[in-house]
Amino acid sequence: MDILKVEEIKKSFSGVNVLKNINLSIKSGELHAIVGENGAGKSTLMKIIAGELEPDSGKIYLNGKEVQFHSPLDAINSGIALIHQEFSLVPQLTVYENIFLGREISKRFLGINFVDRKEMKKEAQAVLKTFGIENIPVDSKIKDLSVANKQLTEIAKALSTNSKILIMDEPTAALTLRETEKLFSILTNLKSNGVTIIFISHRLEEIFQIADSVSILRNGELIATKQINEVSMEEIVSMMIGKSMSNRFPPKPSKKIGDKFFEARNLSSDSFKGINFSLRKGEILGIAGLVGCGNTQVGESIYGLRKFDGEIYFEGKKINISKPTDAIEHGIFLVPEDRHDLGLVLQLSVKENHSLPNLDLFSKVGFVSTSIEKKSVKDTISYLNTKVSSINQRVDNLSGGNQQKVVLGKWLVRSPKILILDEPTRGIDVGAKFEIYKFIYEQSSKGVGIILISSELAEVLNLSDRILVMSEGRITGELDPQSATQEDILRLAVKGKES
Amino acid sequence: MTISKSNGFIRKYGVIFGLVGIIIFFAIESPNYFFTPSNFILISKQSSINILLALGEMFVILTAGIDLSVGAIAGLVGAVSAGTIVATGNLFLGLAAGIGVGIAFGLINGVIVAFAKVPAFIATLATMSAITGITLIYTQGEPIWNLPSSFDFIGQGNLADIPFSIILMALAFIAAWIILEKTKYGRHVYAVGGNIKASRAAGIKISAVLVSVYAISGLLSAIGGIVLASRLGTAEPTAGSGYELDAIAAVVLGGTSLFGGEGWVVGTIIGGYIIAVLNNGMTIMNISAYYQEVVKGLVILLAVMLTSFGKKYWNE
Numbered sequence A: 001m002d003i004l005k006v007e008e009i010k011k012s013f014s015g016v017n018v019l020k021n022i023n024l025s026i027k028s029g030e031l032h033a034i035v036g037e038n039g040a041g042k043s044t045l046m047k048i049i050a051g052e053l054e055p056d057s058g059k060i061y062l063n064g065k066e067v068q069f070h071s072p073l074d075a076i077n078s079g080i081a082l083i084h085q086e087f088s089l090v091p092q093l094t095v096y097e098n099i100f101l102g103r104e105i106s107k108r109f110l111g112i113n114f115v116d117r118k119e120m121k122k123e124a125q126a127v128l129k130t131f132g133i134e135n136i137p138v139d140s141k142i143k144d145l146s147v148a149n150k151q152l153t154e155i156a157k158a159l160s161t162n163s164k165i166l167i168m169d170e171p172t173a174a175l176t177l178r179e180t181e182k183l184f185s186i187l188t189n190l191k192s193n194g195v196t197i198i199f200i201s202h203r204l205e206e207i208f209q210i211a212d213s214v215s216i217l218r219n220g221e222l223i224a225t226k227q228i229n230e231v232s233m234e235e236i237v238s239m240m241i242g243k244s245m246s247n248r249f250p251p252k253p254s255k256k257i258g259d260k261f262f263e264a265r266n267l268s269s270d271s272f273k274g275i276n277f278s279l280r281k282g283e284i285l286g287i288a289g290l291v292g293c294g295n296t297q298v299g300e301s302i303y304g305l306r307k308f309d310g311e312i313y314f315e316g317k318k319i320n321i322s323k324p325t326d327a328i329e330h331g332i333f334l335v336p337e338d339r340h341d342l343g344l345v346l347q348l349s350v351k352e353n354h355s356l357p358n359l360d361l362f363s364k365v366g367f368v369s370t371s372i373e374k375k376s377v378k379d380t381i382s383y384l385n386t387k388v389s390s391i392n393q394r395v396d397n398l399s400g401g402n403q404q405k406v407v408l409g410k411w412l413v414r415s416p417k418i419l420i421l422d423e424p425t426r427g428i429d430v431g432a433k434f435e436i437y438k439f440i441y442e443q444s445s446k447g448v449g450i451i452l453i454s455s456e457l458a459e460v461l462n463l464s465d466r467i468l469v470m471s472e473g474r475i476t477g478e479l480d481p482q483s484a485t486q487e488d489i490l491r492l493a494v495k496g497k498e499s
Numbered sequence B: 001m002t003i004s005k006s007n008g009f010i011r012k013y014g015v016i017f018g019l020v021g022i023i024i025f026f027a028i029e030s031p032n033y034f035f036t037p038s039n040f041i042l043i044s045k046q047s048s049i050n051i052l053l054a055l056g057e058m059f060v061i062l063t064a065g066i067d068l069s070v071g072a073i074a075g076l077v078g079a080v081s082a083g084t085i086v087a088t089g090n091l092f093l094g095l096a097a098g099i100g101v102g103i104a105f106g107l108i109n110g111v112i113v114a115f116a117k118v119p120a121f122i123a124t125l126a127t128m129s130a131i132t133g134i135t136l137i138y139t140q141g142e143p144i145w146n147l148p149s150s151f152d153f154i155g156q157g158n159l160a161d162i163p164f165s166i167i168l169m170a171l172a173f174i175a176a177w178i179i180l181e182k183t184k185y186g187r188h189v190y191a192v193g194g195n196i197k198a199s200r201a202a203g204i205k206i207s208a209v210l211v212s213v214y215a216i217s218g219l220l221s222a223i224g225g226i227v228l229a230s231r232l233g234t235a236e237p238t239a240g241s242g243y244e245l246d247a248i249a250a251v252v253l254g255g256t257s258l259f260g261g262e263g264w265v266v267g268t269i270i271g272g273y274i275i276a277v278l279n280n281g282m283t284i285m286n287i288s289a290y291y292q293e294v295v296k297g298l299v300i301l302l303a304v305m306l307t308s309f310g311k312k313y314w315n316e
């Protein structure tokens, strides 16, 4: 029985065909995964189903009846909820206000409806509790939350609508294994209550873990829909990218790791304590941990984005870092975790975002040389295979993964000494991940020290030369990736948490 | 530059159609007086002061700020320049003093916004009030007369048959265009207005950008103030009042976003011309000044509504 069917959906943006004739059926009660390269059209299709975009042509059937949505509210009222890839939360409002945005609970007093904050807080707390994330304070503002907690709030918001069809656009991209497992047990639960789930992810293992069926999109076309037990990972990958890919990780280069050239001594702040570690030239140092363990904050502190106590030694000297320009001067760069917050200026074009930290390289006596600039943008775009309609396209019109490539790409231009990569592959497709891994290896072979902060354990285990694990703001252990397993990391990641 | 073809078309070019439409309207209504070369020179002359102020205002608005003190600065600078010239008899000393005062108050605005982190609206509302007071104290509330004819040239004279104030406006436009479109600094202005956190993370010196845009606004207000005093032939203590609203209106009509990060210098010029053409055309048509204000307000509202509607339409 198909609960949802879309027929001959077409959509174009300023002349570019993003969806070309999509036909897709979703069975009632199944968990249907959608995969495809960055820019394949996944999010666009989901936004159409959830009433946020109108298709140029085509039909949508719900339980066999044709429906037309003119707004997200229409879709919500028909029982469809969408969890956005780029969050749709209001940053200045609190967690509970966001969860009930547009559906505020009210109480009547003297004939007037007043919002019932107490009730909303209580309800929000309950929603978070069913999800096991009651540690997010309901009255903290969204803008103060980590990416992972924003994601969890976004999920809680959708769950609280009690929808029949739940669409999740890369819900796990910012989550670590632990939260992902929690999410999956909730999804299983929802499924047994008859909820249909559409699930997008670039982490293909997840799809084999929980999906019943999978549809593959490529370049705006539906390539195939398969039962999950009929296909292999390799087949999915080759349908996604149009060619086969035997390995997810490039071969490890034979490189010589140099001398220790960076040392952090006794760093502490309100989100971490007593952090000591060193980095060698050409070394890839993974820092793993669960959501909220403080690894992101350590990275941002070293880059001068946060205040901290402690000392940093670099190339034999004590250095002072109190703002990003200090770090940049020493050749220390950060690819931030939250692309909308720290990575991009959304109103500006791909070109302008790319150039932002590099204008000194592209300009002569203060004037930007458009030819040097254009060449650099184009080289980076082709190197990372970024899908843009032109280099003057606004970045907020790019797909999520392509936005991430712009963030990453702007630092490739410079020759860093230390590169702090915070979730560098968040939302990036398998093909492009491979390219990014190759880039990380290339840089480290050149002697760049790399600090890799990642929630993807496979990534940390495969790429790192050494792994630090953090829990509750402290380093709880060091592991050798040659011998360590995911379980070892997890054990250290929850150390001090149980008590 | 920041406006890509895909979704900025209406926003960018709509304002040009708006200007052309208004010109056609008045040309039909008044072909003999309105649609003449000499009247267009007059309109340019009339718009020059507002456009000078608006160009400075635009730098500030691009960083998501606002400068309410531009009119007050223009008034003070006119008085200081005139006063210095009358006292010393030295034209250049007078101009330098005026421009110095304009930049100084711009810097004060910038420092208050960038370092004391006072919201721009409040900061410049306060300085607007203070500067207006300073002007009244300095002039004792009396206009400054008896300016030398060399001073009159700036606002009234011609260079090769072109009014000098139009030349000043054109130079300011070219400079603003080059700075915003072609230089590293211009890119930083847009970026800071678009996303201050990401700009900081990209290594941009935020405070330097913020302080400098207010200084630029102060400089252009000073030039505008000198042209104004010169045109009137006297420095009236309250000459600049109300100019901030026309400057902001020109910038917004030109498609610059009050949220920062988006805007086009050419748009600001056209916005300034729309206001000037309306004033001029309605005066020629003998519409009373009271009604003119109402019509101006409605046209601004309509234009901004059309651009935002056009933007939405184009985005779909």
Ligand SMILES: Nc1ncnc2c1ncn2[C@@H]1O[C@H](COP(=O)(O)OP(=O)(O)OP(=O)(O)O)[C@@H](O)[C@H]1O
Binding pocket: A013, A014, A018, A036, A037, A038, A039, A040, A041, A042, A043, A044, A045, A085, A387, A388, A389, A397, A398, A399, A400, A401, A402, A427, A429, B006
């Ligand atoms: N508002 C818009 N204006 C112009 N182009 C757009 C707009 N929205 C999306 N696109 C383009 O449509 C294409 C598909 O985008 P979409 O977000 O659906 O990709 P996706 O499959 O979700 O990719 P990802 O895995 O990176 O999230 C992209 O090339 C993108 O640039």
Ligand SMILES: [Mg+2]
Binding pocket: A042, A043, A044, A085, A169, A399, A400, A401
């Ligand atoms: Mg997407």
